[in-house]
Amino acid sequence: MTLAVLGEDKTARERLQEFLRVYASVNTRLAYATDLGVPLEWVPGYTPPDPTRRRGRRRAEPTGLEWLNWCASNEIRFADVRVEHVERWLAELADAGYSDATRGRMLSAVSAFYTKYLLREGLATRNPVSLVDRRAQHLNKPAGTPSTTKRWSFQACRALLMAAYLLAERSRDGRRDRAMVEILVGTGVRADELVGVNLADYRRAGPNDIGVLRVHGKGGKDREVALAPPVADALEDYLAVRVEPAVPALPGQVGTATRPIFITSTGKRVHTSHLQAVLTRLCRTFTEPPKAPWLRDLLATPDGEFVATHLAPLRDTIHPHSARHSYATHAVERGVPPRQVQRDLGHSALATTEGYLHDEDNVRNSAAHELAPALHRGWLATSA
Structure with missing residues (x-):
């Protein structure tokens, strides 16, 4: 990966490794690397899986739409990125079939890259992600919204x-x-x-x-x-x-x-x-x-x-x-x-x-249990 936008005093690999070391967990580093488009072999502490052993779910292959790859292909310097560029990138992700949840996660990775590294190193003067209207992008999930993860009884x-x-x-x-x-x-x-x-x-x-x-x-x-x-x-x-x-x-x-x-x-x-x-x-x-x-x-x-x-x-x-x-x-x-x-x-x-x-409890105690039978009482045989 050739990213002159990361500065000439250090290689892109050195810069990205410095950013990923902000996170102590190798799994967290891998998550950010995947969303940003950092080659996995650049991730500090990463050990490639043994190809002779059956593993779990494989990580998705890069599509070229990850933030680093997208900026490189469009020849956009990180210091020059504006909110319009970020919104165009999100639109291309949506057109490619990325879900809102995935786009939101990738956007958060970009924001962390700016706030925890680029701004600190003087490679950018602002975080363009902070200006993105997440609600308009359908990425804003209200706090406390129940997760879609299935719960076991x-x-x-x-x-x-x-x-x-x-x-x-x-x-x-x-x-x-x-x-x-x-x-x-x-x-x-x-x-x-x-x-x-x-x-x-x-x-x-x-x-x-x-x-x-x-x-x-x-x-x-x-x-x-x-x-x-x-x-x-x-x-x-x-x-x-x-x-x-x-x-x-x-x-x-x-x-x-x-x-x-x-x-x-x-x-x-x-x-x-x-x-x-x-x-x-x-x-x-x-x-x-x-x-x-x-x-x-x-x-x-x-x-x-x-x-x-x-x-x-x-x-x-x-x-x-x-x-x-x-x-x-x-x-x-x-x-x-x-x-x-x-x-x-x-x-x-x-x-x-x-x-x-x-x-x-919200379901069991719902007023619907009282209202619906009352509305049907007297004319529907199954209503008490």
Whole structure:
């Protein structure tokens, strides 16, 4: 990538790496790099996936409409960008089929690039994104708007935990997978936060005490989350059989200064795509025709029937982030103050937490339950 607009004293690669290092999380750096059009091999700390191993969802190939690529192809210097250029770029994204949510996210990445780097380095004198009318661009989502992420019912959450428990002794990594599911459902942490924890991040005073796990959140903000005794017990069941690999460690593997809690058989840190695979496998194991005799017997039990019933609706859509929304909603429905849920999830603003809440009380308590029957009473047989 040749971007003379980034100055001649440093290469474009050096400049963009300086910007991305503002963010402590490699996953956050990758997100900004993808939206801006930075080559992934330029991202500090990024390790390309092993092509011989099956991975999760692949990152989309660049389309040329990412901000850096768009500016380069239109020969526009960052210092010369006006709001008209940004609006033209957004229009081209819309014409190319980008959703409003994606365009809004990409616009935020551009704004961060200006405010956190270009302005600071004197490569621009203003942030043109600040003048964009987001409402006119259909990018303005009111604070507290419920997310479209699907939430799991309370019974579905129970079914996931039961499924992981019932299968924990049936595979080599069953205890590890159960511990990951317990923490995901029981704390509301993000998937990347879960796989990013290290052995030094966990502590527990005694067998019947709560556990405490330090997670490394967005923006380099760490927080401690509580592991209720059943969750901490599941984690310690895994730690009791967790084995350090005997082979020499590679960068990012155990044996280095940071020792991941959740590791693969080769000692590598578990990837977020594995967590997605675990959830999918749990659903399909209990909802597809069984092949093994032990599984047929398990599905015939009351526990097996319960799990199958409540995991069937999730089989094709299950995603780790739904656990976060489920945690927030079920906690508030059980009387936990929203401010505490905000702290649990690591949100900077309460409005963000409110967007996670799927408050079914509003539906159950709606005046419609009184008004509609009253309007139909006396002439519609089904109305009381």
